[in-house]
Amino acid sequence: MKPNPCETCGACCAMYPVSFPEEEITENSGLVPSDLTLSQKLSQRIMKGTQTANPRCIALQGCIGTRVRCSIYLDRPSACRNFIRSWEAGTGNYLCDRARSIYGLQPFSLY
Ligand code: SF4
Ligand code: SF4
Numbered sequence: 001m002k003p004n005p006c007e008t009c010g011a012c013c014a015m016y017p018v019s020f021p022e023e024e025i026t027e028n029s030g031l032v033p034s035d036l037t038l039s040q041k042l043s044q045r046i047m048k049g050t051q052t053a054n055p056r057c058i059a060l061q062g063c064i065g066t067r068v069r070c071s072i073y074l075d076r077p078s079a080c081r082n083f084i085r086s087w088e089a090g091t092g093n094y095l096c097d098r099a100r101s102i103y104g105l106q107p108f109s110l111y
Helices: 094-102
Strands: 019-021 037-040 044-047 060-063 067-070
Touching: none
Parallel strands: none
Antiparallel strands: 019 044, 037 044, 060 067
16 A cells, blocks of 8 residues: 555644534534634634644644654544645645645645
8 A cells, every 4th residue: 555645744734724613523413522622703613733823733643744643533623634635636735735845845746
């Protein structure tokens, strides 16, 4: 099996605010552990740690660019499920490439 580049990256989990509908938290019968999230306006939640100027999701374990894992991978919010690695599905993702560049990792696309 081909290695998954995300397992040695993690840049996007420490770059962007991770917001999603409040229905997704366990308190509302969803999957995302409520205690790892904060309230936001407009019925949204945000992953703790990603609301700051220097974000890093509370669920991200390991060292960016070396070896990482999401401690709630199977229960992660829709924002993460919908974030597709650049060229994983045949198209570039500027946000993935930008996050990798900022952490000194080779982006998959050149802009
Ligand atoms: S920035 Fe791209 S390659 Fe890195 S973890 Fe996120 S989706 Fe995967
Ligand atoms: S929940 Fe997991 S996949 Fe989503 S930002 Fe946090 S560490 Fe990354």
